[in-house]
Amino acid sequence: MSTYSTQGFDLNNTGRRIVVDPVTRIEGHMRVEVNLDANNVIRNAVSTGTMWRGLEVILKGRDPRDAWAFVERICGVCTGCHALASVRSVEDALGIRIPPNAHLIREMMAKTLQVHDHAVHFYHLHALDWVDVVSALKADPKRTSELQQTVSPAHPLSSPGYFRDVQNRLKKFVESGQLGPFMNGYWGNPAYQLPPEANLMAVTHYLEALDLQKEWVKIHTIFGGKNPHPNYLVGGVPCAINIDGDLAAGAPLNMERLNFVRARIDEALTFCRNVYVPDVLAIGTIYKQKGWLHGGGLSATNVMDYGTYAKVNYDDSTNQLPGGAILNGNWDEILPVDARDPEQVQEFVTHSWYNYPDNDKGLHPWDGITEPNYELGAKTKGTRTNIEEVDESAKYSWVKSPRWRGHAMEVGPLARYILGYAHALKGNPHCQRVKEQLEGSLRAVNLDLPKALGLAETNLSAKQLLPSTIGRTLTRALEAEYCAEMMVDDWNELMTNIRNGDRATANVEKWDPSTWPAEAKGVGIVAAPRGALGHWIRIKNGKIENYQCVVPSTWNGSPRDAKGQIGAFEAALMNTPVAVPDQPVEILRTLHSFDPCMACATHVMSEDGAELSTVKVS
Amino acid sequence: MTRMVETAMSPLQPTLPQITVLGIGNLLWADEGFGVRCVEALQQRYEFADNVALIDGGTQGLYLIQHVQQADYLLIFDAVDYNLAPGELKFIADDDVPKFLGIKKLSLHQTGFQEVLMLAQLTGHYPTRVLLIGCQPENMMDYGGSLRPSVRAAMEGALDEALRVLESWGAAPHKRASPLAGEEAVTLPHLELQRYENERPSEQQACRIGDERILARRA
Numbered sequence: 104m105s106t107y108s109t110q111g112f113d114l115n116n117t118g119r120r121i122v123v124d125p126v127t128r129i130e131g132h133m134r135v136e137v138n139l140d141a142n143n144v145i146r147n148a149v150s151t152g153t154m155w156r157g158l159e160v161i162l163k164g165r166d167p168r169d170a171w172a173f174v175e176r177i178c179g180v181c182t183g184c185h186a187l188a189s190v191r192s193v194e195d196a197l198g199i200r201i202p203p204n205a206h207l208i209r210e211m212m213a214k215t216l217q218v219h220d221h222a223v224h225f226y227h228l229h230a231l232d233w234v235d236v237v238s239a240l241k242a243d244p245k246r247t248s249e250l251q252q253t254v255s256p257a258h259p260l261s262s263p264g265y266f267r268d269v270q271n272r273l274k275k276f277v278e279s280g281q282l283g284p285f286m287n288g289y290w291g292n293p294a295y296q297l298p299p300e301a302n303l304m305a306v307t308h309y310l311e312a313l314d315l316q317k318e319w320v321k322i323h324t325i326f327g328g329k330n331p332h333p334n335y336l337v338g339g340v341p342c343a344i345n346i347d348g349d350l351a352a353g354a355p356l357n358m359e360r361l362n363f364v365r366a367r368i369d370e371a372l373t374f375c376r377n378v379y380v381p382d383v384l385a386i387g388t389i390y391k392q393k394g395w396l397h398g399g400g401l402s403a404t405n406v407m408d409y410g411t412y413a414k415v416n417y418d419d420s421t422n423q424l425p426g427g428a429i430l431n432g433n434w435d436e437i438l439p440v441d442a443r444d445p446e447q448v449q450e451f452v453t454h455s456w457y458n459y460p461d462n463d464k465g466l467h468p469w470d471g472i473t474e475p476n477y478e479l480g481a482k483t484k485g486t487r488t489n490i491e492e493v494d495e496s497a498k499y500s501w502v503k504s505p506r507w508r509g510h511a512m513e514v515g516p517l518a519r520y521i522l523g524y525a526h527a528l529k530g531n532p533h534c535q536r537v538k539e540q541l542e543g544s545l546r547a548v549n550l551d552l553p554k555a556l557g558l559a560e561t562n563l564s565a566k567q568l569l570p571s572t573i574g575r576t577l578t579r580a581l582e583a584e585y586c587a588e589m590m591v592d593d594w595n596e597l598m599t600n601i602r603n604g605d606r607a608t609a610n611v612e613k614w615d616p617s618t619w620p621a622e623a624k625g626v627g628i629v630a631a632p633r634g635a636l637g638h639w640i641r642i643k644n645g646k647i648e649n650y651q652c653v654v655p656s657t658w659n660g661s662p663r664d665a666k667g668q669i670g671a672f673e674a675a676l677m678n679t680p681v682a683v684p685d686q687p688v689e690i691l692r693t694l695h696s697f698d699p700c701m702a703c704a705t706h707v708m709s710e711d712g713a714e715l716s717t718v719k720v721s
Numbered sequence: 722m723t724r725m726v727e728t729a730m731s732p733l734q735p736t737l738p739q740i741t742v743l744g745i746g747n748l749l750w751a752d753e754g755f756g757v758r759c760v761e762a763l764q765q766r767y768e769f770a771d772n773v774a775l776i777d778g779g780t781q782g783l784y785l786i787q788h789v790q791q792a793d794y795l796l797i798f799d800a801v802d803y804n805l806a807p808g809e810l811k812f813i814a815d816d817d818v819p820k821f822l823g824i825k826k827l828s829l830h831q832t833g834f835q836e837v838l839m840l841a842q843l844t845g846h847y848p849t850r851v852l853l854i855g856c857q858p859e860n861m862m863d864y865g866g867s868l869r870p871s872v873r874a875a876m877e878g879a880l881d882e883a884l885r886v887l888e889s890w891g892a893a894p895h896k897r898a899s900p901l902a903g904e905e906a907v908t909l910p911h912l913e914l915q916r917y918e919n920e921r922p923s924e925q926q927a928c929r930i931g932d933e934r935i936l937a938r939r940a
Contacts (some may be wrong), residue, residue: 110876160864160865160922160927161865161920161921161927162922162928163866163918163926163927164922164923164926165920168918169911172909172910172912173749173912174913175779175817175909176747176748176779176780176912182779182781223783223784227783235855251861272845273843274841276842276843278784310843310844313786313840313844315845316787317786317787317790320784320787328904329907331776331777331778331779331781331784331785332777332909334781334909341904711829
């Protein structure tokens with residue numbers, strides 16, 4: 104099986120094989136292998152999660168009310184989303200409804216995480232795929248200042264002296280041999296297409312983002328008591344409201360703290376609006392202008408999300424990012440998604456290192472099994488402990504293959520934005536902002552920015568621009584901005600409730616396990632920064648009987664399934680040209696655009712990833 | 722909890738140096754939990770001056786940078802592989818910390834802590850004193866497991882040294898008069914060592930092994 108077609112892609116693994124292991128600047132550990140044709144275009148892609156994932160199993164027999172604290176430790180990045188999905192799954196199982204204030208506080212915590220994670224991901228993990236740090240040393244600070252005033256006119260930090268200072272600091276750092284965070288770069292590679300001034304501007308914003316992000320997470324400290332592992336509570340939120348009280352009253356939420364939260368929300372919104380979104384638009388415009396619109400993969404056809412950010416809790420019709428599934432690129436038809444339906448979400452292990460009773464049949468997460476089975480295919484090169492090349496016709500990853508009604512789907516901000524746009528076009532009043540943002544971005548990328556930068560205007564439609572690596576990175580920025588905007592509404596609504604005398608933050612009626620049924624099952628859904636996250640729980644006699652997480656990077660990083668369908672990472676790499684085969688900048692750029700979090704998708708333990716990716720070209 | 726929030730909101734007196742004690746690692750992986758367990762034990766036994774922050778850093782990597790930036794004096798507990806005898810402690814100070822982490826790639830976390838230290842340096846906010854108290858793990862592949870006796874015993878030496886250094890930094894440690902209340906703990910009571918061990922599912926219920934290639938690489 105050297106060639107076959109699936110999902111509109113022609114896979115061909117006869118060309119030169121390139122192995123990138125580990126893929127750096129991600130959370131967790133993954134490996135990717137691709138085959139190049141004679142023109143160095145990717146014609147086959149194989150994504151392997153190289154770590155075993157078994158978080159669920161250690162939850163067995165534990166108290167469901169404790170599960171959130173364990174799942175917070177799945178991963179080093181998205182602690183809050185797992186904790187939230189966990190408490191929601193328990194509440195769903197036990198029929199617990201949380202008070203409106205708890206909903207608003209959870210929303211603000213979730214959206215804070217979204218803004219924080221997106222901005223940090225872009226500047227710290229992803230920008231270096233677009234931005235050549237070393238080239239920034241050659242930039243003219245005066246022209247950098249002019250560039251910034253063109254693309255980010257509202258951002259006050261823009262004097263030539265400011266950029267000169269940053270450049271000097273960077274120079275000193277590079278000269279001292281401490282490349283540190285920049286060690287993993289392929290500086291000077293022709294795949295980098297920004298002028299030095301754009302590179303210096305981006306590096307400067309990298310440092311600004313680093314300074315600001317620490318302020319935003321203080322919202323978690325206020326609502327969740329501590330950071331980086333905030334407290335959650337089955338039934339609501341663990342923070343009481345005492346609006347006139349001082350801190351001695353023991354209630355963490357008083358007016359001073361709420362005002363503090365509001366100030367951080369406003370700062371985050373300002374940064375997204377004035378810096379983050381304009382940076383992504385400018386970088387996207389320049390790369391688009393060079394014709395680099397690769398990386399769309401499954402997003403051009405199949406996207407999915409459960410739907411999120413209900414204006415009215417428990418009323419999905421008020422979701423500000425409505426869910427659904429789109430198949431075959433038909434944006435006119437949005438199919439409903441139900442996480443409880445055993446026929447819809449299923450995980451397959453045909454190509455994953457796990458055992459099912461029937462290896463080619465999928466299991467719904469409530470019936471999920473996590474039983475490791477590490478075995479290699481006959482065509483594997485290397486040994487069990489040192490794989491040179493995996494055999495993708497057999498089992499080849501620790502990631503399972505989730506499918507929706509049998510289809511491989513892309514999840515994430517891009518999926519949410521394609522769905523939001525499709526819903527908005529159908530007149531859904533709760534997501535018109537998505538349409539507005541996307542149309543504004545298209546105008547900027549096609550007309551305004553090319554004009555300002557002296558480039559030719561283009562006429563790309565949403566359907567042409569969005570399903571791409573640029574589109575994935577752009578929608579993540581737009582989602583950060585939108586989340587910050589929605590937080591302002593959440594905050595205002597919380598204030599109104601408090602003024603009206605509603606101080607309830609938790610429903611503890613069913614806290615005591617003696618009030619629970621002997622058996623119960625539930626599901627908790629969260630729009631995690633990387634995409635659709637679900638936790639499925641079964642409770643028996645007050646203890647956890649089964650627990651399964653289907654995380655975004657499992658959807659996106661899934662290996663092939665029983666039908667040979669490839670996953671979203673694999674699809675996104677297809678047909679991308681690689682300028683220098685042993686410097687896989689383009690591969691990393693597209694993989695990073697998903698913000699892969701393989702710690703969740705597989706498990707937490709990992710080797711140190713500070714070294715440069717090992718790239719083997721055979 | 723209250724003190725943490727106050728620290729976040731109102732800057733401390735400029736005259737008092739900020740002292741940060743950071744435990745890093747993943748307590749779900751046996752001896753990987755050394756750092757977090759040290760912070761947990763330290764707080765259970767001692768109280769400190771208001772300019773001291775204890776942090777359960779978990780595997781947060783880059784997201785711990787603000788704690789590094791805010792610190793004038795930084796004490797780090799971590800499980801680090803020096804090829805020593807299990808439970809043996811290693812103390813590394815100041816400039817040697819990032820250098821040591823860099824050369825030997827000791828950090829067991831994906832976002833290497835060395836990178837976090839370097840980024841903090843680049844931003845110009847870096848502690849004047851750093852002490853890394855590292856412990857040689859015995860077993861990190863027992864998923865859902867707890868500290869091995871060798872590493873658990875090593876905690877005492879680690880805490881003694883930490884207290885001595887913290888005292889010299891002006892952290893004013895003193896023995897707790899009354900037990901630490903659950904909600905005040907910087908670590909989570911749900912994951913508290915004793916409870917974590919007592920409620921562990923059986924080996925039949927929950928697979929405890931990891932990926933053998935990782936085991937081989939570590940061997």
